[in-house]
Amino acid sequence: MISYRHHVVSLVAVFLALAVGVVLGGGPLSELGRAATTDSARTRAQAQDTKAAAAFGDDFASAAARTLYGDRLQGHAVSIVSMPGADGDVVSGIAAQVQAAGGSVAGTYEARPALVNASEKSLVDTLGSQLMTQLDDGVVGTDASTYDRIGQLIGLSLSGDKISLDKAASIRQSLAGAQLMTSPAQASRTALVLVVLGHKDTDDAILSGLLSGLATTTTGVVVAGDAASGADGALHGLRAEPVADEVATVDSADSAVGQVTTVLALARSLKVQGGSFGASGSDGAVPLG
Incomplete structure (x- = not known):
């Protein structure tokens, strides 16, 4: 039979786990996680902007080429x-x-x-x-x-x-x-x-x-x-x-x-x-x- 003490120990363990999760989710580590995610998103956005700018330059050159050449x-x-x-x-x-x-x-x-x-x-x-x-x-x-x-x-x-x-x-x-x-x-x-x-x-x-x-x-x-x-x-x-x-x-x-x-x-x-x-x-x- 599971004793009352075992129930108490199990409940304490569950609450401790929840408490640790709350602390990590709202504490400094969560800020680090959010900062890393933000930096990663910013890097991806910058890469996409650079790629878009290069594509625009190529598209412009291709479209304007004949005019620039003038035969x-x-x-x-x-x-x-x-x-x-x-x-x-x-x-x-x-x-x-x-x-x-x-x-x-x-x-x-x-x-x-x-x-x-x-x-x-x-x-x-x-x-x-x-x-x-x-x-x-x-x-x-x-x-x-x-x-x-x-x-x-x-x-x-x-x-x-x-x-x-x-x-x-x-x-x-x-x-x-x-x-x-x-x-x-x-x-x-x-x-x-x-x-x-x-x-x-x-x-x-x-x-x-x-x-x-x-x-x-x-x-x-x-x-x-x-x-x-x-x-x-x-x-x-x-x-x-x-x-x-x-x-x-x-x-x-x-x-x-x-x-x-x-x-x-x-x-x-x-x-x-x-x-x-x-x-x-x-x-x-x-x-x-």
């Missing part, structure tokens, strides 16, 4: 060179914006890892020397460094205004044969080159040499990277190099705003070279001039 690329072709690790969606997104600006894509080329791998410098140097001998004197600088020279040759193979179409095609075939760069089956002459950086950083000296060579043999070069590359990645390092005066750079190309900015930079490069644009750009967010 400034009408009649102009752009060659796109994607570096190792470049995002395919970014490449196709910018290509679509080029067409929206009245331009066309002359061809999309894919740089292979060997082109920018320091351990393959001997291959790049040997091929560059061989290809240079096939061209007239003075077309490629005899004092050019390994990567400057290969950059000049790539530029000549894309623009073709200083060499015949057959020689331009021969250079592209040689680059493909050495697994340095893929080439489309059909390609047309171009004055503008867009280089889309990949997620993996490339040695600053190698990238600078390639871009310097490209800039020597084409009308305008624009280099696009994602937001991270502009903050502390390859694009950030490139902007500190002398070649930044010869090529335009645009970060945040992984967003609609950045892709529209990239095309505006391409249009600008028909007359003005250089410039740093985007979220981390020193010359402003967007080149409107």
Whole structure:
């Protein structure tokens, strides 16, 4: 039989449990719980506001793009060179914006890892020397460094205004044969080159040499990277190099705003070279001039 004492002990235990619950629910611990819940809700709200603002910016850029372009690329072709690790969606997104600006894509080329791998410098140097001998004197600088020279040759193979179409095609075939760069089956002459950086950083000296060579043999070069590359990645390092005066750079190309900015930079490069644009750009967010 359960004694009266057992009933009393059980009731006391129940009341103690209730009392502890009341204290916790109305005391300092409850305030901590409510504060944590409030902070969490505030953090979620701030994240949603940031996401909404970014979405608004992208929507605005997409809607206003054609007006901003004003067909400034009408009649102009752009060659796109994607570096190792470049995002395919970014490449196709910018290509679509080029067409929206009245331009066309002359061809999309894919740089292979060997082109920018320091351990393959001997291959790049040997091929560059061989290809240079096939061209007239003075077309490629005899004092050019390994990567400057290969950059000049790539530029000549894309623009073709200083060499015949057959020689331009021969250079592209040689680059493909050495697994340095893929080439489309059909390609047309171009004055503008867009280089889309990949997620993996490339040695600053190698990238600078390639871009310097490209800039020597084409009308305008624009280099696009994602937001991270502009903050502390390859694009950030490139902007500190002398070649930044010869090529335009645009970060945040992984967003609609950045892709529209990239095309505006391409249009600008028909007359003005250089410039740093985007979220981390020193010359402003967007080149409107």
